[in-house]
Amino acid sequence: MRKLLHRLKNHSRLAYFSLWFLLVFYFASFFADILAPYHFDHQFRNKPYHPPTKIHFFDSRGHFHIRPFVYNTVVDDPVFKTYREDHSKIYPLKFFVRGKERKIFFFFKTDRYLFGVDQPAGIFLFGTDNYGRDIFSRLLYGGRISLSISLIGVFISFSLGMITGGIAGYFGGIIDQTLMRLVEILMVFPSFYLMLSLRAMFPLNLSSIQVYLLIVLILSLIGWAGLARIIRGMVLSIKEEDYILAAKSLGLSHWKILLFHIFPNTFSYSITAITISVPGYIIGEAALSLLGLGIQEPYPSWGNILSSTIGNLRVLGDAPWLLLAGIFIFVVLINFNLLGDALRNVLDPKNW
Amino acid sequence: MKRLIIKRLLQLIPMLIGMSFVSFIIIQSSPGDYFAQMKMNPEISPETIESMRTSFGLDRPILVQYFLWLKNMCKLDFGVSFAYHIPVKTLIKFRLKNTICLAIFSLFMSWIIAVPLAVIAGYKEGTFFDKLLSMCAYFSISLPSFFVALLFVYFISKTNLLPIGGTRSIFEVDASTIMVFKDYMKHLLVPGLVLCLVNVGGLFRLMKNNFIETFNTPFILAAWARGVSRNSVIFKHTLRNALNPMFTILGMEIGSLLNGAALTEIICGWPGMGSLVLEAVLSHDLYLVMGSLVISGFLLVLGNLIGDILIAFFDPRIRIS
Numbered sequence: 001m002r003k004l005l006h007r008l009k010n011h012s013r014l015a016y017f018s019l020w021f022l023l024v025f026y027f028a029s030f031f032a033d034i035l036a037p038y039h040f041d042h043q044f045r046n047k048p049y050h051p052p053t054k055i056h057f058f059d060s061r062g063h064f065h066i067r068p069f070v071y072n073t074v075v076d077d078p079v080f081k082t083y084r085e086d087h088s089k090i091y092p093l094k095f096f097v098r099g100k101e102r103k104i105f106f107f108f109k110t111d112r113y114l115f116g117v118d119q120p121a122g123i124f125l126f127g128t129d130n131y132g133r134d135i136f137s138r139l140l141y142g143g144r145i146s147l148s149i150s151l152i153g154v155f156i157s158f159s160l161g162m163i164t165g166g167i168a169g170y171f172g173g174i175i176d177q178t179l180m181r182l183v184e185i186l187m188v189f190p191s192f193y194l195m196l197s198l199r200a201m202f203p204l205n206l207s208s209i210q211v212y213l214l215i216v217l218i219l220s221l222i223g224w225a226g227l228a229r230i231i232r233g234m235v236l237s238i239k240e241e242d243y244i245l246a247a248k249s250l251g252l253s254h255w256k257i258l259l260f261h262i263f264p265n266t267f268s269y270s271i272t273a274i275t276i277s278v279p280g281y282i283i284g285e286a287a288l289s290l291l292g293l294g295i296q297e298p299y300p301s302w303g304n305i306l307s308s309t310i311g312n313l314r315v316l317g318d319a320p321w322l323l324l325a326g327i328f329i330f331v332v333l334i335n336f337n338l339l340g341d342a343l344r345n346v347l348d349p350k351n352w
Numbered sequence: 353m354k355r356l357i358i359k360r361l362l363q364l365i366p367m368l369i370g371m372s373f374v375s376f377i378i379i380q381s382s383p384g385d386y387f388a389q390m391k392m393n394p395e396i397s398p399e400t401i402e403s404m405r406t407s408f409g410l411d412r413p414i415l416v417q418y419f420l421w422l423k424n425m426c427k428l429d430f431g432v433s434f435a436y437h438i439p440v441k442t443l444i445k446f447r448l449k450n451t452i453c454l455a456i457f458s459l460f461m462s463w464i465i466a467v468p469l470a471v472i473a474g475y476k477e478g479t480f481f482d483k484l485l486s487m488c489a490y491f492s493i494s495l496p497s498f499f500v501a502l503l504f505v506y507f508i509s510k511t512n513l514l515p516i517g518g519t520r521s522i523f524e525v526d527a528s529t530i531m532v533f534k535d536y537m538k539h540l541l542v543p544g545l546v547l548c549l550v551n552v553g554g555l556f557r558l559m560k561n562n563f564i565e566t567f568n569t570p571f572i573l574a575a576w577a578r579g580v581s582r583n584s585v586i587f588k589h590t591l592r593n594a595l596n597p598m599f600t601i602l603g604m605e606i607g608s609l610l611n612g613a614a615l616t617e618i619i620c621g622w623p624g625m626g627s628l629v630l631e632a633v634l635s636h637d638l639y640l641v642m643g644s645l646v647i648s649g650f651l652l653v654l655g656n657l658i659g660d661i662l663i664a665f666f667d668p669r670i671r672i673s
Contacts, residue, residue: 185370192611193629193648197378200633200641283496287615290498291630309502310619313509320506326499334494 007346015342018335025332029143033102036137037116037123041298044122044132047073049081049319052127060087067092072121081318091121127321130308135321139328142300145212147332149301150281153216154274157224162270164224165231166258170239180232186225194222195284199293208299215294219284227273234266268347275340279333286329302329353671356664360657371649372425376418379642400432430643435635440643443628448647451624454617455609457540458547459602465548466555467598471591473556474563485556492553497612501546501619508542515539517621543613543620550612551605558601562594596667603659607652 009016028035044050055068069092071085097116101109117123126135168179186194198218206214238244239262247257282302288294289303290310297304305325309316316322412420424430430440473482508516515538566572567590575589614626621627625644632640664671 181366181370184367185374188367188371188653189374189645189649190607190610190614190652192614192626193645196629196633197375197641197645200636200638201378201381204634204636279494286496287498290615291618293633306498306502313505316502316506317509323499323502323506326496326502329496330494330499333496334490337490337494 004346008342011346012338012342015339018338018342022332022335022339025143025335026147029140029147032137032140032144034110034112035114036134036140037113038134038137039100039102040133040138040141040300042133042137044128044134046075047083047122047124047128047132048130049315050083050122050124050128050132051319052321053122053124054085055093055123056090059090065090065092069093070117070121070123091117093117093123126324127319129305129319129322130315135305135324138300138305139302139325142302142305142325143328145295145299145301146282146285146303146329149212149216149219149285150278153219153223153281153284154278156216157220157222157277158227158270158274160220160224161227161231162263162266165228166235166263168228169232169235170254170258170262172236176232180229183225183228186222187229191222191284192287195219195288196293198222199288204293208296211295215285215288218288219281222284223277223280227277230269230273231266234269235262238262238265272340272344272347275336275343279336282329282332353664356671357661360660364653364657367653368650369422371653372422372646373418375642375645375649376421378645379638380414380417397437400437403432425646430646431639433632433637433640435631435637435640440640443640444625444643444647447623447625447628450622451610451613451617451626453536453540454543454547454613454622454624455606457544458551458613459605459609461544461548462552462555466552467559467595470556470559470563471586474560474567474594475586477564486560489553489556492549492551493557495550497546497550498615498619500549501543501616504542504546505619514542516542518623539622543616543622546616546620547609547612551609554608555598555601555605559594559598562597563590566590566594596663599662599666600659602662603656606655610648610651 005016005019008019050073053070053073055070056065057068058064059069069090071087072089072091073083074086076082076084093115094117095115096112098111099113099116101111103109115123122128122134124134124136126139128134129138164179164183168176189197195218198221199214202214244257244261247261252261285294285301286303286306289301290307292304292307295301295304302325305322309319309322428441430444432438433440433443436443469485473485476482505516508514515535518539572585572589575585580589610625613624614629616622617624617626618630625648629641629644629648631637632644
């Protein structure tokens, strides 16, 4: 692993940077409970579609403050949602503020957040949505859902693909034929249509945890077919190697050969394939949630933060900062693509 | 050539049967008794239920239902949409036309942009220009289609440059065909450009790799050695051969295009198959879902077939073997 990282660094600085960047992203959404200034469903009832809060160093009389501060805002025009800063009092930005207790993944409790300001002022780095909820906090919490769905989805479809591809390639014959026909039939459908049709099999109103599991299930069901086909191809060539013959003549069982001698040899390809296929899952989840078929309110995901902008030009015009969720998706995808490409080059035996 | 096409067509048959079976199973495993639900719905007339009951055998065993459904499919009868009260076939026909127009338009645009740029970048491999284009290609690949569509919609809502939503804004009866066509193209432009932007990066990268691979083969070296002019080497010898694998891509791209097109259609308000299937899922219009699923799968198979035929047509090596 360490050698791999070193080679990656030597091959492409950019991809190495991407790796760290992605780790930071995952870290940030994992610890959203500490990093986010507000809980994802905390509403500022009087501040819907609030633009990103300006952070000041100079107050209205021109005095410099070493600690940055914000002003409270009041509604200027309730119809067009414009806000005016109230210059009478400053609210300094505080770090490690105390607030309502939150649970970090059901185990630890915390009542300190990384930063915040005193009520009634609010700090909205990326503005607020129609309920006056802080987009920045929702993006962090949403990342937890979007990114975890993609990781679990990849893991499941990879295991499925590995098992079916391995069995088909190793045993060959009629097993191979049936499994591969099945895979081909699944691959005939354009994934978006298949995804929606599979979603249509279930009622529209499910509980949040059910929807979460359903999305994971749908995405991995769609994703495993392509992986199975490629793994099968690799197993087909690996099983002709001499060391497999040696293992066979030593009397190892088929399963042991598959598990200990064939699968480890697909490892380098697997890492690349996982990296390259994660974006597909992120897009899949975002697309479903965007269309209102995925994660439901009040839970945030990168898709459903965007969903209020669809088909509603006014919302989009009033609150373009909602599009930041799209930028989050884009940034994560481009880093995955950069990393995947570099890994493919690094792990390709031709380039050693 | 003829034999190849016939062989490919024959291979399609089990594929289509498997496909229809999967679609059927998906719909059958939907929760609730479907037929009873239909009877409860006051919006569906008793005549519709009666005609669907006889033609689809809705109260007979599942296997019988499947074969009846398959028989109807061969006659292109997909049943009646519950939400629209018209045959699914009519709905799909109208929407399919729009989706195909969108797909062809964006395909054409992205090839026109990607292929020349890829040739230049491939010829000048490693230069600043090449690196710049590769970076742009990365951006294009990583852009989710819905995000680009939203950005376009936002931009257009600010500037009002182009019409958005629907296929036409001229509703006069006496509007000339040319005017209607112009209007249609104007509406097509936004979703078409979105799709083009999303697809062009992948095409560019594939084409560039093909070009470089072909450019480094011995027969190009031989062409140089014979003193063939630079333009002739690039366009006649390299490009011609580098394009061949792209025809396979053309077929496969239909699938990714359909996926991207669906979301783009929904966001840009283009009445195509994507928005149809979404409406169908939201209103639990199962026969419409099933019809769209089968048709989209069929389009993908058809795309692959066309790709295979094209490559056989352009590449004698494949035609002969």
